[in-house]
Amino acid sequence: MIIEINKHDEEILKKINLLEQEIFIESYYTFETLKDMVNKKEYKILVFDEDVKGYLILHDSYDLYEIMKIAVKKEFRNKKIGEQLINFYLNNWEQNLFLEVRESNEIARYFYEKIGFVSVGKRKNYYPNGETAILMSLERN
Structure with a gap:
């Protein structure tokens, strides 16, 4: 199940932050960065289920959306989670x-x-x- 998260989903943001730090060792995205993003209308953060098997962060640049990050937990790779996240975007925007x-x-x-x-x-x-x-x-x- 794909969920678009909002500012009330702090537990999910914490899980995204943990996965971010695990996958992108040199990431400058912190928990505070993610909280800031989810509070701005130009960002969309999608997760694959509440356990955050994967996530997609998009930035609205007016005439297009930029994929800022996409990540899938190692044990769930090759199960089309990344593709499902992108397809969810394609089907809704x-x-x-x-x-x-x-x-x-x-x-x-x-x-x-x-x-x-x-x-x-x-x-x-x-x-x-x-x-x-x-x-x-x-x-x-």
């Missing part, structure tokens, strides 16, 4: 999607391409370690 992904992250790039994202550019030296970001977009027709 109209704007195009945009994201940045590490050039070296071939698994993520394949995942996005399988859903329909296409590469639209690069940002050299985007990440703190100097790695290039691949820009990807999914156009809604």
Whole structure:
């Protein structure tokens, strides 16, 4: 079950924060950052069930939504949870999607391409370690 969380879901935000710190070791997202996001109308945070097997953070950039983060617990990967989160968005909102992904992250790039994202550019030296970001977009027709 996919849930769009709101500011009253602090326990779910805590679970997202734990998963964020586990998966993205150098993440700058803190519990306070997540609380701030959920209180702003331009952010949407979706979770796959209340146990937070996965989550998707989106930012409304007026004419498109940017995927800020998507994560799935290791033991639940390859079960289409990430795909279900993105499809939930696609079934409920109209704007195009945009994201940045590490050039070296071939698994993520394949995942996005399988859903329909296409590469639209690069940002050299985007990440703190100097790695290039691949820009990807999914156009809604």
